[in-house]
Amino acid sequence: MENEHIAALRKEYLKAKLEPSDLPENPVDTFGNWFELALLEKCNEPNAMVLSTVANNRPSARVVLLKDCTQSGLVFFTNYLSRKGQQLLENPYASLTFFWHELERQVRIEGKVHKVSADVSDAYFASRPRLSQAGALVSSQSQKIQSRDVLDKEMERLMSLPETETFERPEHWGGYNLVPDYFEFWQGRAGRVHDRITYELENGCWRKYRLSP
Amino acid sequence: MENEHIAALRKEYLKAKLEPSDLPENPVDTFGNWFELALLEKCNEPNAMVLSTVANNRPSARVVLLKDCTQSGLVFFTNYLSRKGQQLLENPYASLTFFWHELERQVRIEGKVHKVSADVSDAYFASRPRLSQAGALVSSQSQKIQSRDVLDKEMERLMSLPETETFERPEHWGGYNLVPDYFEFWQGRAGRVHDRITYELENGCWRKYRLSP
Numbered sequence: 001m002e003n004e005h006i007a008a009l010r011k012e013y014l015k016a017k018l019e020p021s022d023l024p025e026n027p028v029d030t031f032g033n034w035f036e037l038a039l040l041e042k043c044n045e046p047n048a049m050v051l052s053t054v055a056n057n058r059p060s061a062r063v064v065l066l067k068d069c070t071q072s073g074l075v076f077f078t079n080y081l082s083r084k085g086q087q088l089l090e091n092p093y094a095s096l097t098f099f100w101h102e103l104e105r106q107v108r109i110e111g112k113v114h115k116v117s118a119d120v121s122d123a124y125f126a127s128r129p130r131l132s133q134a135g136a137l138v139s140s141q142s143q144k145i146q147s148r149d150v151l152d153k154e155m156e157r158l159m160s161l162p163e164t165e166t167f168e169r170p171e172h173w174g175g176y177n178l179v180p181d182y183f184e185f186w187q188g189r190a191g192r193v194h195d196r197i198t199y200e201l202e203n204g205c206w207r208k209y210r211l212s213p
Numbered sequence: 214m215e216n217e218h219i220a221a222l223r224k225e226y227l228k229a230k231l232e233p234s235d236l237p238e239n240p241v242d243t244f245g246n247w248f249e250l251a252l253l254e255k256c257n258e259p260n261a262m263v264l265s266t267v268a269n270n271r272p273s274a275r276v277v278l279l280k281d282c283t284q285s286g287l288v289f290f291t292n293y294l295s296r297k298g299q300q301l302l303e304n305p306y307a308s309l310t311f312f313w314h315e316l317e318r319q320v321r322i323e324g325k326v327h328k329v330s331a332d333v334s335d336a337y338f339a340s341r342p343r344l345s346q347a348g349a350l351v352s353s354q355s356q357k358i359q360s361r362d363v364l365d366k367e368m369e370r371l372m373s374l375p376e377t378e379t380f381e382r383p384e385h386w387g388g389y390n391l392v393p394d395y396f397e398f399w400q401g402r403a404g405r406v407h408d409r410i411t412y413e414l415e416n417g418c419w420r421k422y423r424l425s426p
Contacts, residue, residue, distance in 0.1 A: 005252070007280050007340060009260045039218065044314040046255070047222045052265035052272035058306040059265035059272045062399075063319055067220045093271040101257040106276055127220060131404035134424065139406065143425045149408055151425070186275075191344035193352065193364055211354045212364070213348065 013104040013188025018195035020208045027183035027199035028071050031107060034100075034185065035069070043100045046104075050097040051076065053087040060087065067124060073177040074109065075116060077124055077176055081172045082141035088113055094178055104188035112178035121174030126166075133167040134158040189213070226317040226401025231408035233421045240396035240412035240419055241284050244320060247313075247398065248282070256313045263310040264289065266300040279309075280337060286390040287322065289328060290337055294385045295354035301326055307391055313360065317401035324393035334387030339379075345381040348369040388397070 023030045038046035047066040052059050068075035074096060079085055086095065096109040125133065138154040145151075158167070158199065183199040196211040236243045251259035258278075265274040281288035283301065287309060292298055301307065309322040338346065351367040358364075371380070396412040409424040 003281050003283065006248075006260055006282060007337065009258070009278065010342075010345075011258055012344075035219075045222070045224060045228045047219055048312065048314070050263040050265075050274060050310050050312070052263075052274040052308070054267050054272050056268065057267060057304060057309045058323065059267050060321070060323060061263060061265040061272075061274060061308045061310045062321055062397075063310070063312050065222065068216050069219060070216065088268050091270060091349055093277075095265070095272045095274045097263050097274045097276070099261065099263070102259070104291075108273070108275055110271065110273060124220065129223075131225075132223075135404040136405045144394075144422045145425050147423065148406070148408070153406065155406060184275075191295065191348035191368065193348045193361070193368060209357045210360065212353045212358050 003082050012190050013194070014190055015104045016187050017189070018185065018187040018197055020197050020210055023185065023197060023208065024070075025068060025206060025208075027180070027185075028069065030185060030199075031069065031109075031183065034103075034105060034107060035046065038100045038105075039099075040099075041102055043102045045095070046098075046100065048098075049076075050099075051084065052095045052097070053084050054093065055087040060084070067175070073111070073179040075120075075175050076172070077175045079139065079141035079173050080115070082169075084140075085172075088176065093190050095180060102131065104187075106184075106186035108182075108184040108186070109178065109180045110182040111178045113176040113178045116175035116177050118174070122169050122173060125169035125173065130167070131159065136173050137167060137170060184211070225403050226407070227403055228317045229400050230402070231398065231400040231410055233410050233423055236398065236410060236421065238419060238421075239284075240393070240398075241282065242281065243398060243412075244322075244396065247318060247320060251311075251313045251316060253319075254313075254315055256315045259311075259313065261311075262289075264297065265310070266297050267304050267306065268300040273297070280386045280388070286324070286327075286392040288333075288388050288390050290334065290386070290388045292349070292352065292354035292386050295330070296335075298354075298385075301389065309391060319397075319399035319401075321395075321397040322391065322393045322401070323395040324391045326389040326391045327407075329388035329390050331387070335382050337388060338382035338386065343376065343380070344372065349386050350380060350383060397424070 052061040064076045067198040098107040181201040194213040260279040264277045277289045310321040394414040400408040406426040
């Protein structure tokens with residue numbers, strides 16, 4: 001790897017500015033506006049977000065897909081027995097990070113997760129493509145395995161079943177809702193003097209602040 | 214926000230496959246190969262990575278830029294007094310997550326950070342564009358501020374100085390090297406039956422495993 005190349009990789013962010021007074025009082029509304037723009041501007045996988053969790057005082061992080069966002073929180077689905085599922089069982093605090101390169105925008109969200117109801121998980125599982133449903137059925141997520149042959153064979157068997165045979169959601173697969181208590185909206189600016197607006201939850205009310213870049 | 218749209222956002226990953234036997238024994242070599250391809254394929258800001266840290270048993274995460282990668286670790290620079298700087302002072306465990314949409318690839322790295330030497334920080338600071346140097350000088354990173362007027366005025370003053378007046382690196386600004394003890398290389402596959410290859414450090418030697426998707 002030619003390391004002098006890495007050090008020189010930098011992009012000046014020049015697209016927009018951000019003032020706290022321009023943003024709604026409620027951070028979920030701000031998030032909704034930004035997300036709509038990310039869709040409109042055709043950002044690559046706008047609902048991809050990095051979920052960070054903690055185990056034994058060490059962080060671990062991976063991309064998951066946002067599947068719903070309401071005033072109650074942000075929802076994603078996973079295997080509850082996966083590494084992240086086990087971590088969230090022990091420590092429900094988590095953070096979500098969106099980075100929309102195309103908009104030179106980042107959103108950071110922190111809070112606590114709760115499992116969604118079985119009904120919500122059932123409904124979302126039923127809405128997934130059959131191939132993804134089969135994927136959830138064959139995988140013991142995050143377990144070490146010798147090869148993918150077993151997975152491929154089981155996928156083949158499942159996908160050869162008649163479509164009238166519907167796949168049931170496994171009990172260990174479902175959603176989490178992250179209830180936020182902290183948001184940061186970040187707009188890249190020239191010279192790394194970025195605009196950073198945070199929302200903190202104080203006595204049940206959201207307060208906005210500007211942070212130094 | 215039209216929430217039914219979010220739930221329906223999904224992309225099938227079909228570009229490539231991954232076998233442990235195809236990957237070098239050393240995960241830094243694998244990372245180097247993947248990074249070179251990300252450059253070659255013109256991924257958007259290939260060196261952007263999400264740095265996750267922990268404070269009070271809660272994760273927080275933000276995008277930083279990779280500035281060097283060697284067998285000794287992965288290097289990024291920041292303000293040591295920023296929120297992440299203070300978190301890393303208390304708890305040096307961190308994770309780095311790269312997501313290269315264009316390659317349908319993700320890399321997850323975990324380990325412990327150490328400050329780099331003052332010489333290394335000096336050399337990198339000196340290589341930065343003058344505007345970014347000024348940006349580092351004016352910002353009390355992550356502190357709450359009333360408006361950006363003070364920043365803008367100070368930037369203007371600094372940038373009006375003759376270029377013969379070089380900017381010195383502030384003592385509270387410098388690099389961290391993350392020394393990894395865990396890597397995961399993730400290649401998206403159809404039906405969410407992804408390929409996941411991890412490297413774990415065991416008695417000083419790297420061992421490769423395949424994980425269930």
